[in-house]
Amino acid sequence: MSKLSSQGIKMMKYRIEIVVRRKSGVADPEGNTINDALRRLGHNEVSSVRVAKLFDIFVKSDDAFKARDAAVKIAQEVLVNPVIENFEILDIEEVQ
Amino acid sequence: MSKLSSQGIKMMKYRIEIVVRRKSGVADPEGNTINDALRRLGHNEVSSVRVAKLFDIFVKSDDAFKARDAAVKIAQEVLVNPVIENFEILDIEEVQ
Incomplete structure (x- = not known):
C-alpha cells in the first residue's frame, strides 16, 4: 500500500515474517504431545516434533529497513x- | 543420523519444516490480540498481525522423498x- 503521510512522505506497507523458536534444550510440551499422538497413530518413522510460532507483522513505513x-x-x-526463545526475521516483502 | 535398518537399508534422519496458516479471511484472534497490544504500546506503524504455526518434524527414512x-x-x-487452515512444506534437510 503506497500513500502519502501528513509530511508528504510516500508510505509503503511491508509484511515482515518473524519466527519464534524455543531455544535448543528447552522442553516443548506441545511438540512432545504431537509426537506421542503420531506414535499412537502408527507413525513410528517420527523421532521428534518441535513447534514454533510464525508471525506476519504488517508495518507501514517509508523504508524497508525502518520497517x-x-x-x-x-x-x-x-x-x-x-x-527460553529466540527469533529470526525470515522474510520482508512490500505488499499492497 | 545414519544407521542400518533391520533390512540392511541405510536409514537417515530428516527435518521437515511445515508451516500451517489460517486461510485468508479466517479470523485470527491471537493475531488481533497482539495487534491491539502493540497499538496500546504505541506501535501505530503496525496495521495487522497474523499468527501461524511452524512444525519441525524429524523423520527417519532411507530417502528424502519418502520422508x-x-x-x-x-x-x-x-x-x-x-x-480453516492450509499448509506448506518450507524446507527438508538431512540432520545428524
Whole structure:
C-alpha cells in the first residue's frame, strides 16, 4: 500500500515474517504431545516434533529497513521470551 | 543420523519444516490480540498481525522423498484443520 503521510512522505506497507523458536534444550510440551499422538497413530518413522510460532507483522513505513527495525523491536518487546526463545526475521516483502 | 535398518537399508534422519496458516479471511484472534497490544504500546506503524504455526518434524527414512511424503500425510492427518487452515512444506534437510 503506497500513500502519502501528513509530511508528504510516500508510505509503503511491508509484511515482515518473524519466527519464534524455543531455544535448543528447552522442553516443548506441545511438540512432545504431537509426537506421542503420531506414535499412537502408527507413525513410528517420527523421532521428534518441535513447534514454533510464525508471525506476519504488517508495518507501514517509508523504508524497508525502518520497517525491519520496527519488527525487531516488536519481537524483543512483545513476541519473544528471551529466557527460553529466540527469533529470526525470515522474510520482508512490500505488499499492497 | 545414519544407521542400518533391520533390512540392511541405510536409514537417515530428516527435518521437515511445515508451516500451517489460517486461510485468508479466517479470523485470527491471537493475531488481533497482539495487534491491539502493540497499538496500546504505541506501535501505530503496525496495521495487522497474523499468527501461524511452524512444525519441525524429524523423520527417519532411507530417502528424502519418502520422508517428505510421510510429513505431508502427518500434516493432513494431524496438524491441519482443512476447513480453516492450509499448509506448506518450507524446507527438508538431512540432520545428524
